[in-house]
Amino acid sequence: MVEIERKFLVKSKFFKEESYQNNRIKQGFLNTNPQRTVRIRIKDETAFLTVKGKNNEAGLSRFEWEKEIDKMEAEALLNLCEPGMIDKTRFLVKSGSHIFEVDEFYGENEGLIVAEVELETEDEVFEKPDWLGQEVTGDPKYYNSQLSKNPYKSW
Template structure:
């Protein structure tokens, strides 16, 4: 089960230096309200991920992720009906959590989102000063939505 909260970042300059950064290329074999099937290449590793529908709160959903050979991922991405999402992921440790800050490129240039994973929906989390408006549960900020739309 994936449980996360998501926030907009208005000013990337306020985000501290990351502990790690990587380039991500991802595409979707399927993306609708019941299921998303994603192919992701992150550095020299690649993954097949299947995500179920979001809960009422928008914070949680079932997720199954499997590492797959890079050559398979590259071939699968070519099967995807939409263009890839390209983003840089920054990992930012903050008060017991690791925040994932995604800086989008291409047609989503300028969009910056921060996510924090939780152990359960009631877990409290200290919000850094650099996060903006919460967009948890807003489907316009799901990557599976962004493959077909711009914000």
């Protein structure tokens, strides 16, 4: 239940050519307190309730709990969320033995593309694709919960 991930900006759209799957995601936050965020996510026809804890000092790992919920219930819960919905397409890209989740944002976050890779340990080595840009791991402004309140277009 501990998530370890690193996050990067994406410097080109070449990842789309390497993607083997993509899903449209809509999500909102019931709570964006950095100590614990509570998210409602609808990914195509599947929905989830997710609770995430505070990041560790390095910004690499944190507690995460997720449960699949009924899509109609998720749509109702989205109406209770704090202002600022996240709308994005997530592309899955295999690189070496890892899978990168690349999020292309729309709406108020249009123009932002971020890639994340989940790791088994904080010091795990992984292959970096050519389209991977600057690392932003641990930078709160790139958290979806913060993008919902302070979108990319307002930076």
